[in-house]
Amino acid sequence: MADHYEVLGVARDATPDEIKKAYRRLARQLHPDVNPGADTSEQFKLVTHAYDVLSDPEQRARYDMGDSPFGGAGGAQGFGSFGDIFETFFGATSGGGRPGRPRSRRERGQDALVRVTLELKDVVFGAHRELEVDTAVLCETCTGSCCQPGTSPVTCDICHGAGHVQRQVRSLLGNVVTSQPCGSCQGYGTTIPYPCATCQGQGRVRARRTVSIDIPAGVETGLRLQLPGSGEVGPAGGPNGDLYLEVTVAANEIFSREGDDLLATLQVSMPDAILGTTTTIESLDGPVELEVRPGIQAGDVLTIKGRGITPLRGSQRGDLRVGVHVVTPTRLDHKDRVLIEEFAKRTKLPAPHLAEFHQGLFAKLRDRFRQG
Numbered sequence: 113m114a115d116h117y118e119v120l121g122v123a124r125d126a127t128p129d130e131i132k133k134a135y136r137r138l139a140r141q142l143h144p145d146v147n148p149g150a151d152t153s154e155q156f157k158l159v160t161h162a163y164d165v166l167s168d169p170e171q172r173a174r175y176d177m178g179d180s181p182f183g184g185a186g187g188a189q190g191f192g193s194f195g196d197i198f199e200t201f202f203g204a205t206s207g208g209g210r211p212g213r214p215r216s217r218r219e220r221g222q223d224a225l226v227r228v229t230l231e232l233k234d235v236v237f238g239a240h241r242e243l244e245v246d247t248a249v250l251c252e253t254c255t256g257s258c259c260q261p262g263t264s265p266v267t268c269d270i271c272h273g274a275g276h277v278q279r280q281v282r283s284l285l286g287n288v289v290t291s292q293p294c295g296s297c298q299g300y301g302t303t304i305p306y307p308c309a310t311c312q313g314q315g316r317v318r319a320r321r322t323v324s325i326d327i328p329a330g331v332e333t334g335l336r337l338q339l340p341g342s343g344e345v346g347p348a349g350g351p352n353g354d355l356y357l358e359v360t361v362a363a364n365e366i367f368s369r370e371g372d373d374l375l376a377t378l379q380v381s382m383p384d385a386i387l388g389t390t391t392t393i394e395s396l397d398g399p400v401e402l403e404v405r406p407g408i409q410a411g412d413v414l415t416i417k418g419r420g421i422t423p424l425r426g427s428q429r430g431d432l433r434v435g436v437h438v439v440t441p442t443r444l445d446h447k448d449r450v451l452i453e454e455f456a457k458r459t460k461l462p463a464p465h466l467a468e469f470h471q472g473l474f475a476k477l478r479d480r481f482r483q484g
């Protein structure tokens with residue numbers, strides 16, 4: 113360990129003024145900003161540290177008595193040693209990252225979001241889509257190296273590959289070293305003398321890509337499906353981001369969804385409701401035979417098992433539930449009227465009478481779903 117007095121070139125009994133003058137002279141000679149290129153930083157550290165110790169009467173007295181300025185009693189002075197200051201400020205300015213490591217040009221690509229509108233049928237059975245996506249793909253000319261073929265990056269001659277430069281800064285605590293990204297190479301530690309002409313040195317190009325997607329059954333509006341690795345390629349050929357597919361389900365004219373069930377209404381004429389009939393309805397699975405039993409009531413629900421939606425997680429399909437709506441004839445000719453009047457006389461049907469309130473067919477439907 114060099115002697116502080118020798119480092120500053122002063123006598124052991126030098127006055128504070130002499131010490132200050134010696135330090136200023138040396139600092140001017142050795143400051144890294146004054147001597148770019150020449151490696152004077154080690155000497156500068158020594159000089160600064162010697163001055164820190166000798167300019168403080170307390171530290172100087174301890175030093176004169178033989179205490180080591182590095183560690184031990186000297187270290188207890190807080191920022192007594194240059195090393196402490198160096199570490200403290202380095203840590204603070206480099207944002208916790210390890211100094212000395214240049215950043216990589218390769219980065220993960222961005223995630224992308226595409227929207228897709230599905231029909232209810234797609235929700236019931238799942239769907240396959242080929243989607244055109246505007247994205248970034250790997251540059252085929254340089255395969256992500258960012259360089260013209262046959263050339264390669266060269267070490268930055270400003271930071272010598274470190275990606276950052278150190279600066280000596282004066283502060284209340286004395287001279288401290290801070291680190292900042294090298295402006296010449298943007299922190300990469302290398303520069304690219306001949307950037308790839310195809311991608312302008314980005315390692316990737318914009319492109320339209322077709323993404324093939326299997327959409328599972330059971331999705332609903334607002335759901336986002338994640339396709340890992342289908343997003344854009346990263347800078348310099350970095351790993352792909354993810355692609356998210358946001359689903360919108362278009363309303364269907366006939367069927368609506370309730371959980372895993374599909375709902376619809378079956379319009380039944382009055383004679384069919386009274387006498388019963390068999391009919392074929394067009395479900396999303398194709399034709400289904402349906403029996404309307406004699407005496408069916410408005411609001412009755414017919415359940416067709418397993419013709420609903422396959423849940424997103426599961427395989428058991430829900431049901432198709434059909435609510436009966438009896439259609440009363442509104443136009444009767446004279447003969448019809450006579451027949452109905454005769455029917456009414458014969459059957460002695462009860463006069464209109466009060467019963468519990470029902471708010472339309474679907475309220476009744478819902479009530480029945482809750483009960484059963």
Ligand SMILES: [Zn+2]
Nearest residue numbers: 251254308311
């Ligand atoms: Zn390229």
Ligand SMILES: [Zn+2]
Nearest residue numbers: 268271294297
């Ligand atoms: Zn650099």
